Amino acid sequence: MSTLADTPLATDFPCLRREGIVYMDSAATSQTPQPVIAAMADYYEHHRGTVHRSVYALAAEATELFEGARDRIAAFVNWPADCTIFTKNATEALNLVAYSWGRANVGPRDRVVVTQLEHHSNFVPWHMLCRQTGAQFEMVEVDDECMLDLEQLDELLATGNVKLVAVGHVSNAAGTINPVAEIVRRAHAAGAVVVVDGSQAVPQTPVDLGELDADFYAWTGHKLYGPTGVGVLHGRKELLDAMPPFIGGGHMIASVSVDEIRWGQLPAKFEAGTSNIAEAIGLGAAVDFVAGIGMQSIRAHERDLCAYALDRLAELPDVTLMGPLDADRRGALVAFTLDIAHPHDIAEILGSSGVCVRAGHHCAQPLMQRFGVAATTRASFAVHNTRADVDALIDGLNDVRRIFG
Ligand SMILES: Cc1ncc(COP(=O)(O)O)c(C=O)c1O
Structure with a gap:
């Protein structure tokens, strides 16, 4: 279980008090907590x-x-x-x-x-x-x-x-x-x-x-x-x-x-x-x-979310993951392609239900070229995220699969 699971950290971030936002783009830019x-x-x-x-x-x-x-x-x-x-x-x-x-x-x-x-x-x-x-x-x-x-x-x-x-x-x-x-x-x-x-x-x-x-x-x-x-x-x-x-x-x-x-x-x-x-x-x-939270606790929390996301993504047959297959060798993100839809379409459909993820080459074009893709979809985790957010990602991907499938 997540070590930060009982801490209502999302309330520390004014922007996340907005209704219906599931923010999973902290690798691009994190939200700003009230003390900052x-x-x-x-x-x-x-x-x-x-x-x-x-x-x-x-x-x-x-x-x-x-x-x-x-x-x-x-x-x-x-x-x-x-x-x-x-x-x-x-x-x-x-x-x-x-x-x-x-x-x-x-x-x-x-x-x-x-x-x-x-x-x-x-x-x-x-x-x-x-x-x-x-x-x-x-x-x-x-x-x-x-x-x-x-x-x-x-x-x-x-x-x-x-x-x-x-x-x-x-x-x-x-x-x-x-x-x-x-x-x-x-x-x-x-x-x-x-x-x-x-x-x-x-x-x-x-x-x-x-x-x-x-x-x-x-x-x-x-x-x-x-x-x-x-x-x-x-x-x-x-x-x-x-x-x-x-x-x-x-x-x-x-x-x-x-x-x-x-x-x-x-x-x-x-x-x-x-x-x-x-x-x-x-x-x-x-x-x-x-x-104040502790970097060890942050790593443990985000590793847990990453491991959970890897397990849940494995349930979807048409997902291709980029990067290490286990959470110990991986930072707080999952990046993937879905055979049936372009990353930008995926991000747009997820975004329409409040799930904020990034699609694109992530300013890493040599890596995209290595795998012959122009772009991936990336969900990244931070202290405020929970397993429910990962579930929202998977629900959104299932919507994408229904629309394009
Ligand atoms: C690994 C890495 N390096 C460098 C940067 C560049 O950061 P900044 O645009 O704040 O200079 C980013 C931002 O996406 C990054 O993820």
Whole structure:
């Protein structure tokens, strides 16, 4: 049984108080709980000022809230606060590494390795980097269950010129939980830097970056019950210190003259301009929200829903599942095709009865190409979901089968 089953968590989310909504699209964006909305409103209503620049009370309070959020976010994943950089989203965090570290460290004789599971955010920036630098772009493929071929990774690493490995922690399209600690170990042994896209992992599983030992780890606030407009990049200090800034402007400098510009300390060096202050504060509240529930409990709850969904989907003869067949190797989602109907038709029919799921390529076209499909239907689970929601999904799919069957 679900460990969160007796907790009426759906009532924490104002948007879910709407009649007839069964929200199963948290892998795209999660709903926002009341404490997150309240933390942002509190900043606007009581502490509205800019950060790091002024000494009057409002500005000092705003700075305290903003940096307090950073401290709690960093502690949540066990990484130093000064190496925890606020960005706009995961996409910007990954591009920061590709532009700043990548352009300074990758050359024509190097290889950059991504995987077939990557979201375009962790694929396109590396493709662009290779196009621009002349480096060789390589992709580790997956097997029929969307598990990475680590032997292929080893073969690439054995060439001796892999500069960087970019890998997602949990796939948004197949659900695969990748063995990132093992990948980091192998890549480091071959002298490569590792960038992990944790956008789906941080909301779903306990993440200990100290233990994981990746060089860069990026994630996005709006999938962790936080607001849009804020993401996070955690980086290894030696690398961040050696990297040039991503964008230039206010706040990121120590001094500016006509002859010379000296960069500011971390994390300011990578946070040019006025930050998304309310959003960072909101993300701090989101971290408090999930920490209050407990990441182990969240994982157990969502694993249970996933296992239940896998069992119930197996009742339908015309469903083809994408990704690992058991819930232990899978994050909180099921993605599938139905022989008789297009994913967009499925999502539309489900949506007409309030069941919110996503249809499309999920920004993972290389993975869709691997399986010869243009799109899948994806239902993803979060703390507010229950087994009854999975039942509503199956009822809706049976409606689809009746309509198209
Ligand atoms: C695995 C993964 N990486 C990266 C992203 C990009 O997140 P954002 O659009 O917030 O930058 C997403 C969003 O769908 C994702 O699922």
